Every structure is written in structure tokens, then in C-alpha cells.
Amino acid sequence: MDILTAGSIAALNLRFPSICNAANMIFTKIAFRAVKGYDGLYNTNRGADLFLYYRIYKKFLYGIHYIKDLEATVYSDPTDNFLELLKQGRS
Numbered sequence: 001m002d003i004l005t006a007g008s009i010a011a012l013n014l015r016f017p018s019i020c021n022a023a024n025m026i027f028t029k030i031a032f033r034a035v036k037g038y039d040g041l042y043n044t045n046r047g048a049d050l051f052l053y054y055r056i057y058k059k060f061l062y063g064i065h066y067i068k069d070l071e072a073t074v075y076s077d078p079t080d081n082f083l084e085l086l087k088q089g090r091s
Contacts, residue, residue: 009066020053
């Protein structure tokens with residue numbers, strides 16, 4: 001485990017969310033819709049994932065947990081080309 005992950009886990013346990021990455025986040029559709037997802041964040045150059053995290057955290061204060069079980073890992077296939085990679089951010 002790296003220092004950023006350890007720091008993020010500690011901060012969440014202290015109820016002081018600090019950093020996140022959507023590649024490592026999972027949330028229910030109910031939570032996503034309850035906070036209006038990424039609405040208003042599409043033109044944000046940086047931090048949209050963190051802002052979504054904060055929205056969910058504020059609405060579901062004790063509903064956010066850090067899962068360390070490797071069985072919970074979700075894998076996805078890489079894109080075929082660079083253009084498809086760029087499109088992922090807008091879909």
C-alpha cells in the first residue's frame with residue numbers, strides 16, 4: 001500500500017475525506033442520482049471525481065467505506081486507440 005492510499009484511508013476513517021480517484025471508486029446508482037452525479041462538473045478541468053466524492057460524502061456521511069478486498073476489484077479492457085480513450089472521459 002502506498003502512502004497516498006494509506007493517507008486517504010486514515011482521512012476517511014477520521015471523517016475528513018481528502019483524496020480520491022474515480023478509477024478506485026464505486027457507488028450505487030441511488031447515491032449517484034441523489035447528488036446529481038457530475039452535473040455542473042463537466043467543465044471542470046481537474047477534481048470532478050473529488051467533487052463527486054464530496055457530494056456523496058455530505059449526503060451519505062456514514063455510507064462511505066474503503067474496501068481493501070481484492071475480490072472487489074473490477075477490471076476493464078483497454079481501449080483500442082487513443083481517440084477511444086479520449087471519448088471515455090465524455091461518456
